[in-house]
Each structure stands twice: as structure tokens, then as C-alpha cells.
Amino acid sequence: MIDSASSLARLKRRIDALGPAASSGRWGLLSFGLAALDARLDGGLAKGAVHEVLPASGTDAASAAAFALMLAVRAGADGGPILWVSTDAELRRHGTPYGPGLAELGLAPDRIMLVTAPDELACLKVASDSIGCAGLAAAVIEVGSAKRLDLTASRRLALAAEKSGVTALILRGSDSMIASAAASRWQVAAAPSAPLAGQAPGRTGLSLSLLRHRGGARPFDICVEWDHDRTAFSEPALLRPVPAVAERRSMVA
Amino acid sequence: MRIMAVDEVALSLGLAPGMMLADARARVPEVQAVAHDPQADARLLDSIAEECDRFTPSVAVDPPDGLILDITGCAHLWGDEAGLVSALVTRLVDGGMTVRVALAETPDKARALARHGGELLRAGRRLSPNRLNEERAPYVPAAPTVGNLPVAALDLGEERTTALKRAGLNLLEDLASRPRIPLAARFGPQAVTRLARVLGEEDVRITPRRTPPALSFARRFAEPVAHTDFVLATLADLVREAGEELARRGEGGREFASRLFRSDGAVHALRIGTGQPTRDVDLVLRLFRERIDTLEDPLDPGFGYDLIRLDIPVAEALGVTQTDLDGNTAPAREVALLADRLGVRLGRGRVRRFAAGDSHIPECAGFTVPAHTPVLPLTAHRAAGDPPMRPLRLFDPPQIVDVIAEVPDGPPRRFRWRRQTHDVITFEGPERLSAEWWKRKDGGGLTRDYYRVEDRQGRRFWLFRHGLYGAEKPNPDWYLHGLFG
DSSP states (O other): OOOHHHHHHHHHHHHHHHSGGGGTTSSOEEOOSOHHHHHHTTTSEESSSEEEEEESSGGGHHHHHHHHHHHHHHHTTTOOOEEEEEEHHHHHHHOEEOHHHHHHTTOOGGGEEEEEESSHHHHHHHHHHHHTOTTOSEEEEEEESOSSOOHHHHHHHHHHHHHHOOEEEEEEOTTOOOOOOOSEEEEEEEOOOOOBTTTBOOSOEEEEEEEEETTOOOOEEEEEEEETTTTEEEOOGGGSOOOOOOSSOOOOO | OBOOOOOHHHHHTTOOTTSBHHHHHHHOTTOOOOOOOHHHHHHHHHHHHHHGGGTOSOEEEETTTEEEEOOTTTGGGGSSHHHHHHHHHHHHHHTTOOEEOOOOSSHHHHHHHHHHTOOEEOTTSOOOSOTTOTTSOSOOOOOOOGGGSBGGGGOOOHHHHHHHHHTTOOBHHHHHTSOHHHHHHHHOHHHHHHHHHHHTSSOOOOOOSSOOOSEEEEEEEEEEEOOHHHHHHHHHHHHHHHHHHHHHHTEEEEEEEEEEEETTSOEEEEEEEEEEEEOOHHHHHHHHHHHHHTOSSOOOOTTOEEEEEEEESOEEEOOOOOOOTTOTHHHHHHHHHHHHHHHHHHOGGGEEEEEEOSOSSHHHHEEEEETTSOOOOOOOOSOTTOOOSSOSEEEEEEEEEEEEEOTTTOOEEEEEETTEEEEEEEEEEEEEEOOOGGGOSSSOOOOEEEEEEEETTSOEEEEEEESOBTTTBSSOEEEEEEEOO
16 A cells, blocks of 8 residues: 555655745745734745735725835845835825835835836836846835736746745735735725824724735734834734823924 | 018029018019928027037027037048038038038137128039048138128127118228227127127137037948947947046946937937946946837938947046945845836836925925935934824825814814715824925915824824914815825
8 A cells, every 4th residue: 555644745745846836935934023913824924926915995005005015124124125116197096105104104215216107017017127136125016907917927027026036015906806826915904093092093003804825824804003113013902901102292393 | 471581593583581572472473482480490400400419519509590510629530620611511501401601710700701701502513423522522611801791790780780881880890990999989888899709809609509528439430320230239339438438537427328320410319327327338238228129219220320429428436346245236236227227218207215305394394306316314203102193195286175174273073085985083183384484485375284083994094274264264175185004
């Protein structure tokens, strides 16, 4: 009788050797900074791969962009440059990234370079060029409802990211559910934040929902908060007592 | 309707510029009139000026129909100045223009000689079949003396010219010998300055259309080249030569402009820019190839290019490039190269970095500048543990929203944006930002009261009331300036 355990192991090895999903550890993992979340993803998201972020609805686009940037900053934790690629139409619809706002979120505006393409095709060309540039730590690509970014195109981007080690985060519109070769796909919505004393809005709260994961993690939903001092995700403050607010809140004036 | 210009036949029939069209039609019923298009004329003059770039980089336009070229130091390629002038005139006359030309030591003297004394040169004579032989120039400029010019050459206007003629001064030599102070008293100081300039006593240099480049490398072809590969190979040669010269000087270039002169007079320009000064031949060639690939209309050589030139407008100091011991400059250089390539492909303004501004007005406090501009770093201005005070994305211009709020200065309770209503659950504000009254001419400006609001679903917005209720505006509007993450 064939030793099923060893033949199974051999079969697994052969399958692993076939696809790039096997070598997900080549560039390392990008952790969220939140133990519960990292545990569900076996350590974190793969660097040097393509991940997709979708907003749950049109008005959640800012939260989706924030999540993509947070991942990009964590991917380039050693200070590597980050590229943000967008199109004229997207910037008009959702607003331009604001430097002081990025600084307040701890997202290092001096590491980010903003490239605005005139249309979607040029944006995708820029995306493929930038993902192939090994000097970048991460690239956030805001394509909107890109119909051109289909399975073949995203597979090409994934292979390029695999080769260069750039973590690519594709921000799509909420109405684009196109099959793609991304390593993971997230849906992001804004989550109510724990109010500070005086009924003021608190820290950035996000409701994340993992839709797909190449590594085999099961889809799940989780609410997180972004801790900009540590540049890491944290448990939502509703589960913890509300932190006392400092005596004098410094206002930018 | 007045006649602006006539052709030879009309001239011979007695018609002249300045005559009324009705008079002209009365004299010569079959005269044909074409509408005067000054803009097309200006464009034609501009394109001729471009063509003259192959003779000298200092070309000035003398509207409506003249060009002044400063050929100091450029004449050695054609033997001497007369050779250059005859080559230029041959070119223009072959192209179908009628030319009046003069060569002199100062620009004003040359201009006066050309306009009022030069002979008219046109393509009336047959050229020898061997057009390459430009030493045997068929057109040799005559050298009229400036003294024989009429006083109209001073361009003082009708009144003064008539006054001069009435005083019996018809030629410039009459004026030249007279003392200048009485002339200034009688005919104005301008007459004396013009006289000095036209006689060549005062030398006021022209302002060229384009500043001459710091470095320039060119290849001339006896037989015009049309094949793109050969053009690229020539460009590569020129870039290599430029690299050697820059290395010799210890400098680098940030802008490289290549001009391809077609044999029929059209000029194509290819321009690339880099962020840091460079003399790296491969980098520059790669950027040129990117530029050629992204041209809107592909390069059309026509009958071929007979002059290919590479100009470096500004050369900056650049020492020997040092590499790290581990070769760690490679990734940073790759990113810089990517930024340069994208800048060449999309335009410099589309690759940007974030910069801080010295202002409390939000849209001036943070903005984007083209990459490679030195910037001050942005810092966050809030205590640890506080949520962000500034939004992630800013709308430019702010978007108007319908808000329900208490007057006079209550916070927003509910607002409507992009056809969706949002109920405000928590808010923080107002953060009062007044206008920069010291920068405004009227000394005023509306105060903005900013509110950080969160709606039921958890989306966070940055709203402001534009103007104080009652004090500044009777009914202030509300705007959405940005979205938080």
C-alpha cells in the first residue's frame, strides 16, 4: 500500500513549486500591528504582491484610500518611498491628498510622490512601470472603475510585483467586482469612532472585510482603529475605556 | 479698406500700400484683394525666425515683417560674414520670399540700411544646378553707406520727418555733421538718440527670442538624412560628446533640448528634463527615446534633416558621482529615474510632492509642488492621542452643501452632499480661521468656522461656514472642504 502521508507531502511540494502563491514569504509579510488580525492572516499580508481595496459604498472612498495608505506605510516601514498614482477624474471626484492631513495620520507625506495621469490607460501604464521599479516600497494606484484591469492585466502586475518586491495596492471603485489575480481583496467602510469627551469624533475607525485571500485565510469582518502614533492598527476603543482628553487641546490656528 | 501690401505686378501698375481699395479698383478693375491676416503673418515670421536659428542663436523679431540677426562669432562656418549672409538669403529666396538685407556693425544701423537702403532680392535669377556650392554665392549684399539714407530711416514719425525735410535736412549725412544739441532742442531728444544709433555710434544689442544655450553641439549633413535610426544614432553621438564636455567642465545639465532642422525650413524640437543635474549618457538617451515615443505626432522628416543640434540651456555644477560601498544608491537612483521618465512622459507638473506653506488657511498650508523642488517637511501639529485635525483629502474648490444649523453660530446638525443626507452624530468645533486680512487689498475677507463632524455610519467630514452670521454675511453658505479617513 502506498504511504499516503508521504505521497501527499510530495504532491503538496509539487503544487507549491508550481505557482508564485507558494513563495509568498519571499519578500516578507506586512503585519497590521494588531495581534488578532495578524493571527487570522498567518502573520500578515504578503509584501511584493498586489492587493485590492474596495470601498463599501461611494461615500466610503476616503476610508478605503486611508486604509490603502496605511498598508503602504506599513509595507515601507524602513523608510522607502511610496508612489500614489491617480487620474484627473478620480482626484476631481474624491479630492486631492492633503499633506497636513497625511502628516496627522502619521502617513509620512515626505515619502509619498503623487503622480496624476490624464486618463485610465495612462494610469495603468504608470502603474505597471512603477510596480517594476525596485526602489519603491509600495505603490497605491487609484484606478476607479477600471474595466481594463482584468484578470490578465492584474496577473501581469502581480508578476512584476513579485519580481521587484513592490507592494501594490489597487483602489477600485465600489461598483467594480472584476475577477483579478490579487493576493487579497478587502472591502472597507467607515466605522463610528469612540467619541472623545465633549462628543467630539475620535480616532479613525474602519470596518474591514476580507473578501478573498490567496494564502487560504477565510473571509472575515473586523472593526479596527488606526493608531497614528504607533502607525499601527489597534482594537476599537469601544472595547476599552474612553481615554481622557488632554487639558489643552492644541488647535492649529 | 486700405491696401497693406501689393505684389510686383500691382506695383508696376501704380498701386501702392496705403492706397484705398476703392481707388485701386477704380484704377485697375481686375485687382484681386485678399484679407489681411496679421496673425498668420506673425506666425510666418516666427517660423522664418526658427529657421534662422541654424545660422545664429540670437534672432530678434522686428515686427511686422523683419528679423534682426546677431551673427557675431557665427560666421566662421561659412567663411566670413558675407558668406553667411548670402547663404541665409539664398535659403530665404529659394523658399519664395522677397528679401531686403543689410549687414552692419550695430543692430540699428543694419535695420535702417535694410529697410531704407537695401536692394530688393527675389528669386528672379536662375540658380546654378549645383546648389551645394554655396561659396559661389549668387547674392552678394551691396554695401550702401549709411550717410545716403533718407531721414525717414530714423523712424521718428510723419510730423518730425516732415519737419526735418522742411528744414532742408534730407539725408542722414546732413544731420551727422551738425552739432547735436540744437537738433535735440528743435526735433526732440529722441531724434538725437536715434541718429546716434543709426550711425553706429551707439550700440544697443538686440533681445533674442531665445536665450542662447550654455552648450551646443551640432552635426550638419551635406545630404539630408531622413531615416529615424540614423537620426537617433546622431543624437546618441551628440549626447556622448556633450557628456564628455560636461565631464571636462565638472558640470551636469538638467535640461537637454534637441532641435532637428529640416531641409525645407521646419524645425522640430525635443526637450527633456531631469530632476538632478546629470551627464549620464544612457539616462539622457533613454529619456529622449521616451520623449520620441510619446510625441503626439510622430517625427516627420519630410525630405530629411540637414542639421541636428543638441543644446544644453543651463549647465550646473556636478562633481564626480559617488556610490555607496554597498552600492546602495541604486534604489534611490531608480526612483529618481522613474520620476524623470514619468515627468517626460506625462509632463513635469503631474509628478508632485507635498509641501508645507506658511499660512493657516488650509489650502495654502499644504499643497503639492512638482517633484525635485526642494520642500520644507510637513509636521503634524497635535498632541499624541488626539485624532487627526486635518482631513486626508481636500476638495479644491470646496464643495457647497446644504446644512441645517442653528443661527447664529450653531454647529451643523444635518447636511446634504451629493444627493445624500447625513445626520451629524458627533462634531468638534468651531475652529475659527480668519482670512489673511494683511494680504488682501480690501483688508477684509470672510472668517471660516470649521467643524469636524461624524455621521451615523462613521464617515468623517470637514465642513465650514463661510462668514460669520450677521457680522460678515447675512446668510452664510456652508462648504465641505475635506474628507477624513
